[in-house]
Amino acid sequence: MQIVPMRDLKNTVEIERMCAEANEPIFITKNGYGRLVVMDIDYYERTMRKIDEAALVNKGIEDYENGNVVDGKTALKRIREKHGI
Structure with a gap:
């Protein structure tokens, strides 16, 4: 972690x-x-992608814990019906 005084900006x-x-x-x-954080855009995008992925995993865990799940055959059947496959 690098720390830089404001005047160096x-x-x-x-x-x-x-x-x-x-x-x-x-x-x-x-x-x-501490006042600001500056980062490279690639670092920012990777970090945001990780946050989004973690949110999706948490949503999946929440769905599982609340019983909002279906078995694989049912899920595939619904997908095929929805998309006419």
Whole structure:
């Protein structure tokens, strides 16, 4: 984890390089306290994809716990009927 003081944000080229090389967020501080997080777009997109996947897994677990499930044959039958397969 890299920590950079707010005044260093003026050097955007260096901050961008740090983000790309570190492959992790850069934490920006002001007066010694965290204020901002800067990250490479690829890192951001990977992180958001992981969050979305985790939400889908949690939804599946919730459905299972609530009994909102069907067996495989029934699921395939419904898919075929819906899509005319």
